[in-house]
Amino acid sequence: MRISELAEQSGVPLPTIKYYLREGLLMPGTATSATRATYDDDHVRRLALIRALIDVAGLPVAKVRTIVAVLEDPGPSLFEALGKAIEALPPYDVERRAEHRRARHALDLLGQNYEPGSAAVAHLESALAGLESAGRPLRDDRLLEYGRQVRAIAEGEIATMTVDRAEDALEHAVLGTVLHEPLILALRRLAHQDLYLARSSAG
Amino acid sequence: MRISELAEQSGVPLPTIKYYLREGLLMPGTATSATRATYDDDHVRRLALIRALIDVAGLPVAKVRTIVAVLEDPGPSLFEALGKAIEALPPYDVERRAEHRRARHALDLLGQNYEPGSAAVAHLESALAGLESAGRPLRDDRLLEYGRQVRAIAEGEIATMTVDRAEDALEHAVLGTVLHEPLILALRRLAHQDLYLARSSAG
Numbered sequence: 001m002r003i004s005e006l007a008e009q010s011g012v013p014l015p016t017i018k019y020y021l022r023e024g025l026l027m028p029g030t031a032t033s034a035t036r037a038t039y040d041d042d043h044v045r046r047l048a049l050i051r052a053l054i055d056v057a058g059l060p061v062a063k064v065r066t067i068v069a070v071l072e073d074p075g076p077s078l079f080e081a082l083g084k085a086i087e088a089l090p091p092y093d094v095e096r097r098a099e100h101r102r103a104r105h106a107l108d109l110l111g112q113n114y115e116p117g118s119a120a121v122a123h124l125e126s127a128l129a130g131l132e133s134a135g136r137p138l139r140d141d142r143l144l145e146y147g148r149q150v151r152a153i154a155e156g157e158i159a160t161m162t163v164d165r166a167e168d169a170l171e172h173a174v175l176g177t178v179l180h181e182p183l184i185l186a187l188r189r190l191a192h193q194d195l196y197l198a199r200s201s202a203g
Numbered sequence: 204m205r206i207s208e209l210a211e212q213s214g215v216p217l218p219t220i221k222y223y224l225r226e227g228l229l230m231p232g233t234a235t236s237a238t239r240a241t242y243d244d245d246h247v248r249r250l251a252l253i254r255a256l257i258d259v260a261g262l263p264v265a266k267v268r269t270i271v272a273v274l275e276d277p278g279p280s281l282f283e284a285l286g287k288a289i290e291a292l293p294p295y296d297v298e299r300r301a302e303h304r305r306a307r308h309a310l311d312l313l314g315q316n317y318e319p320g321s322a323a324v325a326h327l328e329s330a331l332a333g334l335e336s337a338g339r340p341l342r343d344d345r346l347l348e349y350g351r352q353v354r355a356i357a358e359g360e361i362a363t364m365t366v367d368r369a370e371d372a373l374e375h376a377v378l379g380t381v382l383h384e385p386l387i388l389a390l391r392r393l394a395h396q397d398l399y400l401a402r403s404s405a406g
Contacts, residue, residue, distance in 0.1 A: 015222060058336065086395075112394070124390065146356070146386065156352070194286055197282060
């Protein structure tokens with residue numbers, strides 16, 4: 001299809017598509033003449049990804065570029081590529097401590113494998129340290145319960161992921177993170193509302 | 204105790220304590236003379252709350268003031284007070300749409316009671332709209348599964364909450380939200396890591 005048709009089909013305005021092309025977020029079309037190029041369904045799909053990352057999740061263009069680069073060249077290890085792509089997602093301002101003592105203890109207790117240098121380990125360390133400094137350290141039994149419950153959620157999510165094409169798996173993981181995290185948090189606050197209401201009417 | 208002892212016991216520097224007093228985040232001590240006041244364990248506890256909200260969760264002072272005001276005067280309905288306190292927590296930039304069609308459908312499906320005007324409903328609407336615009340609308344069966352799983356987490360959290368004193372319940376809810384949300388998200392990303400690793404070694 002022509003670029004004007006791409007704009008129509010994707011719902012992304014033409015000037016914005018040109019901007020994404022210049023910024024290297026959208027791959028170029030196939031040149032059909034010196035001034036024309038043709039686009040296909042991969043471009044429509046990439047535009048949906050870019051819009052989700054920029055408009056819905058609020059990612060800066062530079063981070064989207066990082067994710068796109070991983071999608072286009074995942075390298076030999078899908079696991080490493082997943083790590084790189086997820087690393088480009090917020091939160092960004094997490095302090096990387098030298099050892100992540102609390103997080104390592106927690107992950108050992110949960111019996112989980114992990115990439116020691118990944119941002120998620122730093123996020124866990126920071127969450128556990130925050131609980132500790134607020135005088136509410138997480139007890140091991142509560143950690144195990146959270147670990148079990150959250151793992152069940154993650155299993156449901158991974159079950160629907162196809163890994164036939166690395167790019168599909170990466171896109172699934174990236175969108176699954178930025179779009180499902182706010183969903184889970186909203187559902188949790190609303191579950192609390194429902195439970196509080198039940199309590200207050202019972203009491 | 205004197206203010207210098209309060210600083211020592213809480214680990215919060217004296218000038219910072221004075222700042223919190225001026226800003227109305229920390230309640231004044233009991234005056235023992237024209238220039239002296241005495242502080243107690245409630246002050247130590249309040250300081251821990253303020254530090255968690257400002258240093259760990261990154262809340263602006265104005266939002267902490269809102270929460271403190273609710274803690275000090277919860278009013279007749281604990282449920283409404285909880286709503287007001289949780290409302291003061293991020294994310295703040297969620298658009299309030301007129302009707303929240305998707306969120307209302309989801310909550311009806313889950314059979315949950317909720318406060319229609321609460322920020323959490325707007326968060327859910329925004330998450331569901333984001334999934335839709337990314338071409339990945341959440342299917343009802345997946346919503347029901349998420350709802351069930353997240354509710355189990357919320358039940359575990361509420362079980363440990365005491366509602367004998369409104370202030371305790373409010374503090375539990377506020378800290379439970381700002382400190383446990385990042386914990387849950389970190390655990391989820393790490394569960395994905397573990398599951399990806401198991402998949403790649405199996406494949």
